[in-house]
Amino acid sequence: LHPPHILINEGNQVTGLLDWTEAEVTNPGTDFTIYYALFGESGLDVLLNQYQAFGGRVWPRMREHIAEQWAAYPVLIGMFALHTGKEEHMEMAQRALGLLEQKQE
Structure with missing residues (x-):
């Protein structure tokens, strides 16, 4: 769950x-990892409060769990790259793992 996959209208409503290609029933905290990376702890607090207000389950230390998932994200990208074997995924993983310099665009 991250911005390029979220459609909004002119009023900023979702x-x-x-892109449901990687959808699975698993740890719901995973869906908040990229959001945490983009908006930090304060943004995550707002999102989790809204999530809980609309019926989502927020467990003790969920915020810390999400932060740890973000710390491990480069490894997940590497595993995905090994699975696909695609050169562009390998390059993305190498950059995430700090093995290549980030491209300047």
Whole structure:
């Protein structure tokens, strides 16, 4: 769950989600990892409060769990790259793991 996959209207209301190719029933905290990376702890607090207000389950130390998942994210990218074997995924993993310099765009 991250911005390129979230559709919004002119009023900034979420109207849909794209790219369900990696959807699975698993740890719901995983869905908040990229959000945490983009908006930090204060943004995550706002999101989790809203999530809980609308019926989502927030467990003790969920915030810390999400932060730890973000710390391990480069390894997940590496595992994904090994699974696909695609050169562009390998390069993305190498950059995430600090093995290549980030591209300047």
